[in-house]
Amino acid sequence: MSLRVVIAEDLHLLREGLVHLLEAHGLHVASAVESGPELLKALVELRPDVAVVDVRLPPTFTDEGLQAALAARRAVPGLPVLVLSQHVEQLYARELLADGTGAVGYLLKDRVFNAEQFVDAVRRVAAGGTAMDPEVIAKLLASTARHQPLAALTPREREVLELMAEGRSNSAISQRLFLSESAVGKHTAGIFAKLGLAPSDDDNRRVLAVLAYLNAARG
Amino acid sequence: MRTYVTAVGKALALGALGVADVALVALVLVTVVPMFGTGMIFLFPPIVWLIRSRTRLARKLAGTWLGTEVPVPYLPPPPPARPQPDGWYRHERQLYKTPRWPDWHNRWKWMFSDPATWRDTLWLCLNPLAAGVLLLPLAAPVGFLTAPWHPITLFAVAAAVALPWSLRGYAWWTRLLLSPTAKSVLAGRIQRLDRIRLEAADFQAAELRRIERDLHDGAQARLVAMGMTLGAIEELVDRDPAAAKALLSKVREASSAALTELRDLVRGIHPPVLAERGLGDAVRALALDSPLKATVTVDLTTRPESPVESAAYFSISELLTNAARHGGANHVWIDISTHDRALRVTVTDDGCGGADPSRGSGLRGIERRLAAFGGVLAISSPPGGPTTVTFDLPDALREADLVRPPLPRRKAVVVALGWGLGWLPLFPQGLVVMVMKINGVKEGFSWFLALYLPEPWQWPLIIFNIALGVCLYVAAMGIPIQHSYRCMAQTAWAHLELGR
Numbered sequence: 078m079s080l081r082v083v084i085a086e087d088l089h090l091l092r093e094g095l096v097h098l099l100e101a102h103g104l105h106v107a108s109a110v111e112s113g114p115e116l117l118k119a120l121v122e123l124r125p126d127v128a129v130v131d132v133r134l135p136p137t138f139t140d141e142g143l144q145a146a147l148a149a150r151r152a153v154p155g156l157p158v159l160v161l162s163q164h165v166e167q168l169y170a171r172e173l174l175a176d177g178t179g180a181v182g183y184l185l186k187d188r189v190f191n192a193e194q195f196v197d198a199v200r201r202v203a204a205g206g207t208a209m210d211p212e213v214i215a216k217l218l219a220s221t222a223r224h225q226p227l228a229a230l231t232p233r234e235r236e237v238l239e240l241m242a243e244g245r246s247n248s249a250i251s252q253r254l255f256l257s258e259s260a261v262g263k264h265t266a267g268i269f270a271k272l273g274l275a276p277s278d279d280d281n282r283r284v285l286a287v288l289a290y291l292n293a294a295r296g
Numbered sequence: 297m298r299t300y301v302t303a304v305g306k307a308l309a310l311g312a313l314g315v316a317d318v319a320l321v322a323l324v325l326v327t328v329v330p331m332f333g334t335g336m337i338f339l340f341p342p343i344v345w346l347i348r349s350r351t352r353l354a355r356k357l358a359g360t361w362l363g364t365e366v367p368v369p370y371l372p373p374p375p376p377a378r379p380q381p382d383g384w385y386r387h388e389r390q391l392y393k394t395p396r397w398p399d400w401h402n403r404w405k406w407m408f409s410d411p412a413t414w415r416d417t418l419w420l421c422l423n424p425l426a427a428g429v430l431l432l433p434l435a436a437p438v439g440f441l442t443a444p445w446h447p448i449t450l451f452a453v454a455a456a457v458a459l460p461w462s463l464r465g466y467a468w469w470t471r472l473l474l475s476p477t478a479k480s481v482l483a484g485r486i487q488r489l490d491r492i493r494l495e496a497a498d499f500q501a502a503e504l505r506r507i508e509r510d511l512h513d514g515a516q517a518r519l520v521a522m523g524m525t526l527g528a529i530e531e532l533v534d535r536d537p538a539a540a541k542a543l544l545s546k547v548r549e550a551s552s553a554a555l556t557e558l559r560d561l562v563r564g565i566h567p568p569v570l571a572e573r574g575l576g577d578a579v580r581a582l583a584l585d586s587p588l589k590a591t592v593t594v595d596l597t598t599r600p601e602s603p604v605e606s607a608a609y610f611s612i613s614e615l616l617t618n619a620a621r622h623g624g625a626n627h628v629w630i631d632i633s634t635h636d637r638a639l640r641v642t643v644t645d646d647g648c649g650g651a652d653p654s655r656g657s658g659l660r661g662i663e664r665r666l667a668a669f670g671g672v673l674a675i676s677s678p679p680g681g682p683t684t685v686t687f688d689l690p691d692a693l694r695e696a697d698l699v700r701p702p703l704p705r706r707k708a709v710v711v712a713l714g715w716g717l718g719w720l721p722l723f724p725q726g727l728v729v730m731v732m733k734i735n736g737v738k739e740g741f742s743w744f745l746a747l748y749l750p751e752p753w754q755w756p757l758i759i760f761n762i763a764l765g766v767c768l769y770v771a772a773m774g775i776p777i778q779h780s781y782r783c784m785a786q787t788a789w790a791h792l793e794l795g796r
Contacts, residue, residue, distance in 0.1 A: 132572070133568070133572065138571075139571065139572040139573065140572040140573060162568075163559060163562075163568065164559055164562070164563070164568045164569070166569050166581045166584075167581065167584040167585060168569065168573075168577060168580055168581040168584055169569075171584075186555075187551075187552050187555050187556075190548050190551065190552060191548075216584075216585055219585075219587065
């Protein structure tokens with residue numbers, strides 16, 4: 078059975094584009110809405126497998142989409158939501174991750190250009206994983222770069238950490254970095270040891286652990 | 297007793313100064329003759345400088361000894377002469393090689409046209425007389441010894457007794473002539489507003505130029521390149537699909553890069569998070585992105601006006617950058633609060649200090665940005681730190697958002713009484729009875745009180761009732777109006793004070 082998706086995007090062109098893109102990749106678009114209240118209604122009533130949501134929506138054209146997504150997740154805990162935006166903010170990423178149930182994504186709209194990766198992110202979120210934009214991760218790491226334990230990581234371990242924080246599994250990381258999966262496993266174990274985190278195989282848990290660590294490091 | 301002794305000391309000192317002023321007045325008079333008689337204008341600035349030094353002392357003494365603050369009334373000095381594009385300095389129809397003469401002329405005109413100069417001079421000329429009043433008690437002991445009952449002696453004794461009041465009078469007299477007039481305060485304010493308007497226009501034009509340049513060199517150029525590559529792909533797609541595909545991925549990269557550039561540009565114009573969340577969260581986002589440890593406290597109940605919000609945001613952003621880049625700080629504390637209708641922001645860091653707006657263009661830029669909204673920047677940055685920068689933006693909050701202090705309870709009761717009971721004396725017991733009386737109604741007095749009274753008391757009671765009703769209504773309407781007017785006046789005064 079194909080995944081049921083709800084799309085919220087106020088610009089007609091982009092909305093149609095998203096619908097085409099997702100349906101071309103075998104996902105079923107249950108509803109495509111264009112405002113915050115409509116989105117909240119669709120999410121709570123249709124209970125889609127995943128929602129793709131633009132941050133800025135009518136009527137206020139502020140963070141209506143994000144607020145609707147957060148409200149829906151309060152009503153339906155763990156409802157998978159992938160938030161798209163023209164800009165990424167650590168602040169929003171933290172709010173999305175705050176409830177600790179996972180199944181969230183936060184990507185720049187540009188990432189839609191690479192259809193395979195985008196659809197992969199949608200599927201990952203639907204499966205309860207996370208998909209964080211590399212730019213968010215870069216900002217998170219940059220702002221904690223001075224922190225001691227992070228400085229103890231080798232450059233390779235840092236690369237692995239960044240990909241891990243985006244929400245990628247060990248096998249995906251090994252493909253990206255042209256490493257064997259066991260080597261990646263060794264690196265992740267090293268990272269967990271250096272950061273003092275409990276090792277875990279669950280992708281989503283790993284991301285949350287890393288982000289929780291980064292949050293705590295800022296104090 | 298002790299206060300009296302200090303009063304005597306102050307009076308004697310001020311009196312002595314006043315007597316010494318006679319010499320200064322003589323000097324002024326002596327120089328006035330050649331100055332205006334034979335055109336030796338070059339004597340004017342030093343004489344004015346002399347007079348101003350003396351009045352500066354008088355203002356200071358009035359503040360410290362007599363407890364009467366006398367603000368400085370002078371117009372702001374003229375800015376230094378600027379060379380023309382050809383390197384010459386112009387003053388009216390003359391050109392000069394060096395800025396010396398234009399500067400001198402400007403200074404001269406500035407001193408001459410400032411009414412405060414003439415008020416200073418008047419004060420100086422009359423001050424010996426005023427000081428004489430303070431010295432009058434000196435005559436008392438002398439008079440006692442020679443002619444105890446002479447009227448002058450009695451007068452001197454009275455003056456000695458009244459010395460504290462004379463001092464107060466002296467303070468009043470100093471303030472009368474040496475403090476700025478309402479006109480000069482307004483003139484100064486208008487001058488300041490003019491300058492601010494000019495700077496704001498300058499700043500805006502510079503921003504637009506920057507945006508134009510960024511668009512022209514960035515996104516626009518990239519779009520042109522993408523169009524050209526797409527043309528090439530159109531050519532290649534049938535002949536060499538593999539090459540076309542490679543080019544397509546290049547186009548995709550270029551569009552990504554263009555978007556990134558546009559995103560950065562938008563962030564520089566009006567950051568999306570500011571539009572979406574307001575100042576508090578925008579500054580929190582800023583703090584998260586900063587390499588420093590930042591603690592943000594926000595105490596805002598409403599969103600300030602959008603342009604003010606944006607000015608505050610960019611100022612804080614610049615301050616954070618400064619702290620990280622020049623200050624060598626590890627931790628910053630940002631505090632945003634409201635104060636009446638003003639927005640107050642304090643940024644403190646634990647860096648090495650020594651920030652100076654005259655050297656860094658960053659602080660100067662913040663000053664210009666804030667000036668457009670009448671904002672004031674205060675910097676405390678001793679060498680070795682910490683650095684604290686505070687700025688106030690008056691009028692940041694909308695009038696409607698402001699919580700006015702409520703009417704005092706006593707006044708509120710009067711207002712309620714006025715609206716609730718005003719009708720009773722005015723209509724049934726006043727106007728209606730008056731009409732009945734004029735028409736000569738003899739029966740059916742029902743509850744019209746006045747008609748039960750004996751004849752001579754009826755008219756006075758009717759008139760009293762009407763007056764009482766009118767008074768109640770006037771009070772009910774007048775008190776709230778007066779209250780809101782007073783609140784407004786307070787805000788207006790706060791502005792004037794800030795404007796100085």
